[in-house]
Amino acid sequence: MNDDITVPEGWEVVDGKLHRVVELADFSEAFAFMTRVALAAEKADHHPDWSNSWNKVTIDLVSHDADGLTARDAALAETINTLL
Amino acid sequence: MNDDITVPEGWEVVDGKLHRVVELADFSEAFAFMTRVALAAEKADHHPDWSNSWNKVTIDLVSHDADGLTARDAALAETINTLL
């Protein structure tokens, strides 16, 4: 069952996941941002489904073990927002 | 127009792109592999369309400027193979 979460600013719910597309200046900036997300994700033990194409990073957050959105998704989304 | 390339071992052509899915042990190993791919891509000035979910990395290579596959895609695929 899903937690009753508040969708963080800049994110929307798409296909049952918290979804955000981020555009940076170039690949270097995009991959540095991904590195910070990776550090935050590993610390939280909660990892994104994400993709990258050059300067664009697309992030989807969902709690696979809960088969839906939980407070862990909202918390990671909030943390990612602080990196932008 | 596409170059006449040889598809490197472990890759297949899907939707006009060189495609490979790699599974590593966990997120840490997957992201370390992605970091090596990022270094190789930046060096070659040729970047993947790729996605990651926990231990899985999906890579698509295409030359957007040529609107198809070129020798640069085959070369990056070969380099990625050496990282595995």
Next chain:
Amino acid sequence: MNDDITVPEGWEVVDGKLHRVVELADFSEAFAFMTRVALAAEKADHHPDWSNSWNKVTIDLVSHDADGLTARDAALAETINTLL
């Protein structure tokens, strides 16, 4: 005050820190290893003093807040050993 720790295999105590020098194949492999150490360090909220030159990574672990070695240093050293 220092904890009474066991020095993990491959490490020695130098200047009151757990010290290890690691040589990898090249810069790419060294920086990928550093990325894995960074992920482990951020997860443990305990970070190394470290340096890199091409394929060589030198790591020193100490608990600055305890002004000496603690169980957190031994634990991070053990985790780093699993990455090698």
Next chain:
Amino acid sequence: MNDDITVPEGWEVVDGKLHRVVELADFSEAFAFMTRVALAAEKADHHPDWSNSWNKVTIDLVSHDADGLTARDAALAETINTLL
């Protein structure tokens, strides 16, 4: 023999190397900066001698093969400046 280089702004020559200390907000920001330097270094095929402690990154640039400073050191220093 050394090239006759101009020392880039923010750098000084210490022990025959271009030297700069950078302080970021925290480890995450420091390691993301290091990732960008790593990408630039791999692209230039010219790598730093550097160290990190939490939010601090210390960089030394020298051309080991020339046993001194060359235009490659100044160029990498300039590139690193654009990342700050």
